[in-house]
Amino acid sequence: MDDIRPQTSRFVTSRPRRALVVVDVQPTFCEGGELGVEGGNAVADRVATYIKEHRDRYDVILTTQDWHIDPGEHFSDAPDFVDSWPTHGVADTPSAMLHPALADIDADASVKKGQYGHGYSGFDGVDDAGRSLETILTDAGIGAIDVVGLAESHCVKHTALDARRNGLATRVITDLTAPVSAGQGEQARAEMRDAGVVLLSTADL
Ligand SMILES: [Zn+2]
Known part of the structure; x- marks a missing residue:
């Protein structure tokens, strides 16, 4: 008798290992913080609930933090809110810690970024052992990431765009982020879509 077991296994493609990257959910970017985004505290709560309920969707969970020591022109007493900003995310201060x-x-x-520069992207960051986000993801065999956090129009966008440059399948979960302004959010979503980032909400997952 011939072996009639279905020979499917060699054709099965395993799903890529997926990471959740939680960008800059820090009090400095929430209501009451130095550079508070409207809806920031609510994003923090929703991200926490999402992780509690769906941790099994991820092989790895990573966080990033703005962690400025001497970021040069990133800070200004007369900020233009494009290339310069009020002081925020100062290393070792309570408002730069992860949101409670x-x-x-x-x-x-956990990676920290912007120590001596802008650091808009999580890929600019390193963990306490000096490993870059790219190294951490590569070592963990990650092929796909979901990006959430603050702010959608800035560090979430830059992190997602860098993830695409690194060849990762990249999604942004739009109800787990908030932009600095509605207009900047719209522009950021267009840029991300153009780069092949998939935008979806928790209801779509
Ligand atoms: Zn910053």
């Missing part, structure tokens, strides 16, 4: 809502997420790695 995320206290229990138990991230696999």
Whole structure:
């Protein structure tokens, strides 16, 4: 008798390993912070709930933090809110810590960025062992990432665009982020779509 077992296994493509990257959910970017985004605290709560309910969707959970030591022209006393900003995300200050809502997420790695420059992208960051986000993702065999956090129009966008440049399948979960302004959010979403970033909401997942 011939072996009639269906020979499917060699054709099955395993799903890519997926990471959730939680960008800059810090009090400095929430209401009451130095550079507060409207809806920031609500994003923090929703991200925490999402991770609690859907941690099994991810092989790795990572966080990024703006962590400015001497960022040069990133800070200005007369900021233009394009290339210069009021002081925010100062290293080792309470408002640069992870948002208290995320206290229990138990991230696999955390990177800090912008120590000596703008640091808009999570890919500019390193963890306490000096590993870049790219190294952490590569070492974990990650092929796909979901990006959430603050702000959609700035650090979420830059992180998602860099993820595409690194060849990662990239999604932004739009109800787990908020832009600095509605107009900048719209522009950021157009740029991300053009770069092949998939925009979707938790209801679509
Ligand atoms: Zn900054």
